[in-house]
Amino acid sequence: MEKAPIVRLRGVTKRFDDVVAVDSLNLDIFQGEFLTLLGPSGCGKTTVLRLIAGFESLDQGEIIMNGTSLGGTPPNKRNVNTVFQSYALFPHMTIFDNIAFGLRMKQLDRSLIRKEVGEALSIVKLSGMEERKPHQLSGGQQQRVAMARAIVNKPQVLLLDEPLSALDYRLRQEMELELKRIHRKLNITFVFVTHDQEEAISMSDRIAVMNQGRIEQIGTPTQIYEEPENMFVARFVGEINIFEGRITEIFNGSATVDIHGRPFRVHNRKNFSCGQHVKVLLRPEDILVTRDEDAKPASPSLGGAIDEVIYKGKTVDLIISLDAGETIFATQFFNEDQEDVVFRQGQRIHVEWPYGWEVVL
């Protein structure tokens, strides 16, 4: 992202009565990117969107678009459009009139409006629905109309407020792909708000994880998932196992962490010092599980027993009770070479992980 930001939020603060919804937030949004604001409900992500759209006024800070402060610019004068969570399709208008609304406000030529609406409908694959009323469409179709109504105005930034949350699982996955396709096709900047981490990871160029009105971490989906910068991000995005440990030795670029009396070799990216208490984080799919009846691992490992085996088709999920008392979660992929390796409940096992796959905080 070498480009100049199209929207910049500088020290943006918004309070509702005494509750701080957005807390001196800084954020740069770049031309053409798909940025997701991810966080639990009440983290301020929707408020950020509404501030950019102009539905809420700032208490502090400023929002700069194309180099000029948006200050008191009302929503109808901003070059952004919103796809609402409830779609907010005008119930008394046909699909055509809904989509044409923004163009009519700009007082465009009638034939041009007809052409643009037709194009928008074909992008969302709803051609032929012009004369229907919103209540005659399914939820997924209404969603597409809401998209068409926004993109027909060719905004610089498209704001999407949990647009998929009202759809069922299969439709949601279908729409995720559709959204990505539309994003690529139009080259409009998308700012997408969701509490669904899977949605965020599969669609975004960048994710900003929000909590209590602040951004906890911003980065690519890979960075967010593989290298969480703090415990909030680690816990919120995906499943994670947490081991308490203490640094016992420091090497050049690596360190030894003592976990339940076993010395584990880890990367030392954050310049830990000797004796420091740390948390070692591991994704379930990064954990290696070895049955005691097979060869015992040579490197340090933790002993335990299998509590539960959950067959998932592609993978098998294991819930493991470690001898030290913790319960951890491990996902194992089926190994074509060792089809006879079967995990059973109650079986004794050892867990370890490849050097460097851990995150130490």
Add this chain to the structure above:
Amino acid sequence: MVRKSRFRNFAIGSPMLWIAIFVVVPYIIVVLFSFLTRDPEGIVRWEFTLANYREIISPVFLRVCKNSFILALGTTAITLLTAYPFAYILTRIDENIRRFLLLLMIIPFWTSSLIRTYALIILLKANGILNTLLLSLGLIDEPLSILYTETAVFIGLVYTLLPFMILPLYASLQKLDRSFIEAARDLGATSRHVFFHIVLPLTLPGIIAGSTMVFLPALGLFYIPDLLGGARSMLIGNFIKNQFLTTGHWPLGSAACVILTLLMFMLLLWYFISTRKAHSGGMETVR
């Protein structure tokens, strides 16, 4: 199950019986009387005639009708124009203030509307509160003669019927999803556009309901013109009342009743059709 259905029959049946005895039966009598001949000695003579309807379609009655319609329409227009912004703001303000304002609107119903109309006389008469106030403020030099004019009747009707306009409007504005307004703003609409393209069409059922609830009573309320308009203002309601209680011409009064009912029926039919249309236009919520 038996007990449940017995309760249901009772709950639906008793009001139905009430309406049958005290509304339908008298109304059949009125329709019947409107085709009978007046009997100066008694009430009616059992002779079929269309004379009452012929007499009704006279210039006098038509003028009464016209006056009534103009006054009822004016009342509807004024109440609509004042109630709409009021109801709109009511949906926007702090919950506590809103409850207080709604309470203020309900309180007058604790007193008989007749008594409140008498109170208006005290307010409007030559040496009444309004004139005294305006004189002492130096806004007028001599008392305005409002009482016993059409203006007084107008004031009385608007005052009495305003809540019946506010409540349906408030209900439909309250139901209006804020996100429709935001979506329209987002798509570039000015406040004026938002009002005429979104808010007004979506609250049309409330406007129609309120207008019906003001217009129909405004045609029939006879005591307000009686008390505030004096002898000069004659409306349909007064005309009917006079035929029954003053001149004793029951068949003519009955014919006027039937005509008024037919007019109201046509208005209700229009209301029904237009709300049905608004509903098929998708007044249901989007989700």
